[in-house]
Amino acid sequence: MVGYIYLSYPNIRNKPLKQLKIMKAALSSTLIRITGYVLFKVFNFLFMSVTVNEGQLQMIEAASKRNIPLIFVPLHRSHVDYLFVTWILFNREIPAPIVAAGDNLRMPVFGTLLRGLGGFFIKRRLESTKMRKDYVYRAILQTYMSQALHSGYNLEFFIEGGRTRTGKPCLPKGGLLSVIVDAYLNGTLDDALIIPIAINYDRILDGNFIREQLGQKKVPESFWRAVRAIVNVLSTSYGHSRIDFGQPFSLNEFFQSSKLYLPNKVPLTIGRDLSNHSPESSVSCQVKNSIPNGHHRSLSNPNNNYNSHSNPLSSNENGLIHSTRSNSSLFGCEYSEGYRDLVSSLASHIVYDAEKCQAIMSTNAVSWLLSYLHREGVTLDRLAHSVQFLQEDLRGMGRDTGFSGDCLATTIHAISMLGRSLVHVDGDPINDDPKCVFIRPVTVLPNVIELNYYANALSPLYAVDSIVATSLLTMADCDLWSYRDVESDCVISHAKLVERSKRLCHILRNEFIYVAPCSSLDKKINQSINNLVASGLLDGNERGFRRHYDMDIDNEMDDEEILSSNDEGSRYTLCPSTTNLEKLAMVTRGIIPLIESYYASVLHLSTLIGRPMPDQEFITSTQKSISVLLKKGVLLYGESIAVDPLRNALKLLEADGIIESYSQDNLKIIFLSKDFESEETLWSIQEEISSFRV
């Protein structure tokens, strides 16, 4: 297959060719085979076990026989992720995918190696340097990917756009996915099977992200840094790891079954007058397929004709792809309004599904328990007991764990994996009586950020429960602990609890994907309330409240049933017992660090009055003020200083119109919107976030 590009401006013809050359993969089966052998030895040395569910593998094998390209979309924790995926697939003789790699990985030696193993390199930001869209690059990327899929290659990409720095999934990016949706909608791609993947580790090999979370500059990847990291890695044990493949779903089925609005594209004008455009954007680009040889499967389909009216890519009689693009959204194509929402929904769906199939490792469980249930420390036997309790709770939620068997042994293993920098141990866990060994989490900065990373694997599971519990606790005008094991006189209105929970869901919407896009958040909130009823914490009501203890959110109840079970007038009395209070406290504490970050951000907004500043400067100064507030005891959780939630808080404030922004010298300058440029108006925002502080 040849790669040549036709451009209307001959003097810039070479640039796209060069970009294509830089981008493309050069998949080599021999190289994969050799690397596979080396990796087998290395993984054997590094991990106590790498577990993949046989049933899931058979499912992927069956999927690969359907003659539809597979699109693997893993959540991204570590650089080992893509090694695992290709390694596993190759071992089962499933064609290795080409993998989208950020161009920061295009380093000497490694870059070439990755390319041979299927990596194709993409820019991590699509804007050109002058904050302008680079249409040529977008066209090349789109053509390359669509043609790869059209030719039957499997594809893999990391939809979060990078490794999670917090331990919980990042909100997805829509760029590469939009290329796929685009190819599907315009007929280039008949169908594809999307396979969400979650890979989890007792301990990640890539070190920790403390520097970045403290706002210190990211050290760029380099050959020598990578070599040092490898040596470091080879001298450590990383315990167990788990690879979980989610249920594949076809694009066809997604579009047909989803209640989402399927947009109609605005037909593109082929050969339109481009004279008003800059040379960069006025490119008609012919790219012959430059997909590497090998692993090729033909996907011929009689109906799969390029249509020059509705298709941004049209083929001429030589089989060349002809693309003429307007300068609007989605890599230059114009779409009706719902298009972005559609892609975003699909993206959320993938991340949601991947997170749901992620196995919880022992280190996740122990760090979660130490962070939110036993922060002051606990004996080893009680901690092991809590691990068992948590494991049962997870099973009840249909979640798998990367550990089983004796909880004491599991707990000791997790403690040793987390290491002394995260967990302080008084005594000898192996030889001493577990009742006499005292375990305490290290909650000082910066270590607590790393502990939080491991704990955060559980945050999405409990997100809605945490939000409902927080809303409930902050509505109760009594101290629940003082009412332990007696019925309190505190009455909570169902409608107000739902409303308040929804508000907090809105505030934290950049942190979690609460439900699959086709499900209802109201239902999930109601389910969480019903769980509180089931636990005995909420009791009865004054108007026809029906209990539904085992309500399954997706299947068993429809909206009407939920409304009838929890009608507007339902009210609950709080009946706190030691057990339900402990669980309530644990899930509530799971989001306190986030609420503290958001609270600190809104407190700091007053520094913007009459003084716009770069967002980065705002975040750094917020971090400084957080460390002061932590010292004063106003904030309690050191992990609230992490950069990610502070960035998300700014996103929320901008989306809600409280701050605005503009670009200047490649910096994003933020400033307060007119309506909020005073202490009084800011006070109301601070009040609201503060009202969720337990």
Ligand SMILES: CCCCCCCCCCCCCCCC(=O)SCCNC(=O)CCNC(=O)[C@H](O)C(C)(C)COP(=O)(O)OP(=O)(O)OC[C@H]1O[C@@H](n2cnc3c(N)ncnc32)[C@H](O)[C@@H]1OP(=O)(O)O
């Ligand atoms: C046996 C041996 C085994 C060995 C085996 C080894 C395997 C060896 C392989 C190596 C493999 C390494 C793998 C490393 C792992 C990484 O390097 S991860 C990092 C690289 N990967 C990614 O980032 C993938 C996910 N990212 C994306 O999809 C991002 O969108 C992009 C494409 C990078 C662009 O990001 P961005 O510039 O920040 O912009 P973004 O806001 O996303 O939007 C860009 C455009 O996308 C479109 N778009 C975005 N959202 C939407 C939407 N919702 N709807 C419609 N259009 C949308 C729009 O056109 C948008 O442009 P505008 O109209 O807004 O101007």
